Amino acid sequence: MRGAQLAALLEQAPAGVPEALDLVSGFDDLLEHGLARIGQGRAGALAAIAGALEGTPLGSPAHEAVAKLSAGSVSREHLVTLAGARAALLGAAHDALLEHCDAALERTRGAWNQSPSAAVGTGPGEAVQAWLQELAVTGWRGLDQGHVDGADRLVEALLADPGGRRLAVLLDGLAAELRASVPIGPAACVPTRRWADLWSRAMLLARQATNGAGDTEPVTGRLLPLGVDVLEHGTAVQVLVYGVLETPTGTPRLVRTGVTAAKTDTISGPAVWRLLTAFPLLLTALAQQRSLELRDVALTADGRLLWDEARAALGEVADPFATARVLLPGVLAPAAAPLDRHPVALNEPVLVEGYKTAGGSWTVDGRNLRIEVDRLPATGPLTPALLKASTACIGVLRHDGSGWLLRPLAVQAKSKNSSTAYHGGDWALGPTDPKVVKAESKSGDPVAVLRERAGRLLRR
Amino acid sequence: MDSSDEAWRLDPLARVLPAVRPRKLAKVPFVELAEGRLQGVVSSGSDIERVYVSSITAGSHGLSCSTNNNRPCGGLNGGSLCKHLQSLAEEAVQQYGLDRVARYLKVEVPEGSSLAAALSGSRDPAPAAAVFSRFLRHLAYLEAPASTAAEPEMQWFRGAGAVV
Numbered sequence: 001m002r003g004a005q006l007a008a009l010l011e012q013a014p015a016g017v018p019e020a021l022d023l024v025s026g027f028d029d030l031l032e033h034g035l036a037r038i039g040q041g042r043a044g045a046l047a048a049i050a051g052a053l054e055g056t057p058l059g060s061p062a063h064e065a066v067a068k069l070s071a072g073s074v075s076r077e078h079l080v081t082l083a084g085a086r087a088a089l090l091g092a093a094h095d096a097l098l099e100h101c102d103a104a105l106e107r108t109r110g111a112w113n114q115s116p117s118a119a120v121g122t123g124p125g126e127a128v129q130a131w132l133q134e135l136a137v138t139g140w141r142g143l144d145q146g147h148v149d150g151a152d153r154l155v156e157a158l159l160a161d162p163g164g165r166r167l168a169v170l171l172d173g174l175a176a177e178l179r180a181s182v183p184i185g186p187a188a189c190v191p192t193r194r195w196a197d198l199w200s201r202a203m204l205l206a207r208q209a210t211n212g213a214g215d216t217e218p219v220t221g222r223l224l225p226l227g228v229d230v231l232e233h234g235t236a237v238q239v240l241v242y243g244v245l246e247t248p249t250g251t252p253r254l255v256r257t258g259v260t261a262a263k264t265d266t267i268s269g270p271a272v273w274r275l276l277t278a279f280p281l282l283l284t285a286l287a288q289q290r291s292l293e294l295r296d297v298a299l300t301a302d303g304r305l306l307w308d309e310a311r312a313a314l315g316e317v318a319d320p321f322a323t324a325r326v327l328l329p330g331v332l333a334p335a336a337a338p339l340d341r342h343p344v345a346l347n348e349p350v351l352v353e354g355y356k357t358a359g360g361s362w363t364v365d366g367r368n369l370r371i372e373v374d375r376l377p378a379t380g381p382l383t384p385a386l387l388k389a390s391t392a393c394i395g396v397l398r399h400d401g402s403g404w405l406l407r408p409l410a411v412q413a414k415s416k417n418s419s420t421a422y423h424g425g426d427w428a429l430g431p432t433d434p435k436v437v438k439a440e441s442k443s444g445d446p447v448a449v450l451r452e453r454a455g456r457l458l459r460r
Numbered sequence: 461m462d463s464s465d466e467a468w469r470l471d472p473l474a475r476v477l478p479a480v481r482p483r484k485l486a487k488v489p490f491v492e493l494a495e496g497r498l499q500g501v502v503s504s505g506s507d508i509e510r511v512y513v514s515s516i517t518a519g520s521h522g523l524s525c526s527t528n529n530n531r532p533c534g535g536l537n538g539g540s541l542c543k544h545l546q547s548l549a550e551e552a553v554q555q556y557g558l559d560r561v562a563r564y565l566k567v568e569v570p571e572g573s574s575l576a577a578a579l580s581g582s583r584d585p586a587p588a589a590a591v592f593s594r595f596l597r598h599l600a601y602l603e604a605p606a607s608t609a610a611e612p613e614m615q616w617f618r619g620a621g622a623v624v
């Protein structure tokens with residue numbers, strides 16, 4: 001990313017985004033205090049959301065839902081409609097931000113060309129919606145342990161069905177945060193945007209019968225990883241690889257692939273890689289900076305390779321910084337899946353070089369770029385000190401509602417006379433830092449301990 | 461409310477949970493603050509097949525310890541903690557931090573004192589079977605196969621960062 005590109009990214013903010021987020025805040029405020037306490041002011045905020053959607057297919061259902069809710073009648077259907085209205089506003093903000101980012105980076109993006117699949121189903125989804133409705137009526141500030149404990153039963157039922165897993169992972173993540181936070185005192189601050197996001201996603205996900213990948217196209221070619229992010233809550237961890245796919249014909253494509261494993265809250269840090277031993281090729285490629293040769297791997301319309309070890313082979317060593325310098329400027333980026341459009345989904349891989357580091361903000365050609373130094377995954381070698389000593393960084397640009405920031409995935413750092421690269425996946429086959437190895441051997445292998453316990457106790 | 465609170469309120473990736481501190485799991489494989497209790501499972505020191513289900517009730521600080529087959533722990537008499545409950549309390553503090561555990565149990569821990577020393581409850585058997593089945597459910601997460609399907613919601617979960 002050149003200075004001029006960063007300047008274009010940071011200088012003009014796309015119009016309408018703050019206004020859209022303000023409307024969303026009106027709904028989020030309602031969830032904070034509870035639908036039972038809707039009052040005039042909050043009813044007005046809801047009406048404004050419906051007003052903003054006038055002329056769209058959601059306009060008239062949203063008006064009806066707002067009228068009913070404001071009159072004190074709460075139904076699941078109306079809550080789903082409002083969750084959809086909220087998602088539409090955030091989707092519009094996402095699109096504006098992505099378009100702005102693409103223009104600044106001079107990045108070409110494919111168009112979405114799939115027809116919508118409107119699979120609406122029943123099943124555990126209804127019980128989940130009933131629970132979410134209860135939360136909405138009560139409001140975050142009114143919740144007690146009893147409300148939160150209701151999630152356990154739902155998660156258990158969802159986990160029993162492979163199609164329910166995605167929703168189970170989401171509910172487990174939300175419930176753990178609620179459990180640690182309730183009861184919330186009147187003076188305490190509430191993460192209203194975050195919890196409303198999770199609530200709305202769950203409400204919408206619960207109404208889908210299937211979570212299929214949609215149409216996919218088989219691709220054959222070479223995957224050159226750029227970097228890996230590790231996303232994690234108490235009972236799930238996702239390894240998400242960003243890379244460039246080179247095919248025999250056509251422009252190199254920006255893609256991502258990943259695997260998600262279930263875990264316990266006591267398994268974190270470098271130990272999580274041991275949950276993914278079913279994917280030795282992917283882990284080896286990450287640990288050794290190798291490319292991967294793919295044969296007929298399914299690629300979704302939103303640029304996600306459905307990882308399949310049986311269709312992959314390890315390739316040559318491929319330096320991600322070389323990939324970022326040579327291929328990233330000309331890649332074809334994928335369109336976003338309509339239902340996933342949300343500012344949080346913005347994660348645009350970029351290479352940043354020639355900067356001056358200073359804590360959470362780096363200077364590139366006189367512009368300040370915020371750096372996410374405080375949320376680095378504990379699964380890899382990146383630390384604030386390493387970032388401070390870095391001279392080049394591969395990361396993903398993201399937007400936190402108030403502006404752009406860079407989430408680092410890999411850095412080149414100077415030590416004495418040489419430059420060394422550190423990648424988030426360096427420890428995929430086990431930590432390489434002697435200090436971390438020592439700390440791990442001291443606390444023992446949590447995965448081995450719990451697997452032993454599971455083997456002994458679960459199959460009685 | 462200052463501006464950093466306001467930014468946190470509006471940050472979709474606001475950090476809510478503190479970082480998990482790594483701890484040895486061999487002795488106490490499972491600890492949780494749930495159902496109104498600090499409860500968990502403690503491995504028997506002598507028999508690898510046996511585990512103890514131990515719990516401390518919030519508020520009353522009622523103490524409970526028995527094997528998973530409901531045999532009462534011989535070490536729990538009157539108001540003093542058996543070695544299982546002591547391990548449970550220590551590991552809970554290691555995992556969640558003293559503040560969160562003390563807040564949940566509604567106990568004042570004087571500066572420089574330990575959680576175990578500050579508890580004043582007496583023996584009050586709680587249902588071991590329910591806690592044990594929660595432990596089995598916890599273990600069952602490790603049996604679920606990894607998935608390659610899209611789970612875009614994970615973008616909201618960035619982990620809590622490393623403990624530095």
Ligand SMILES: [Zn+2]
Nearest residue numbers: 525533542544
């Ligand atoms: Zn005992």
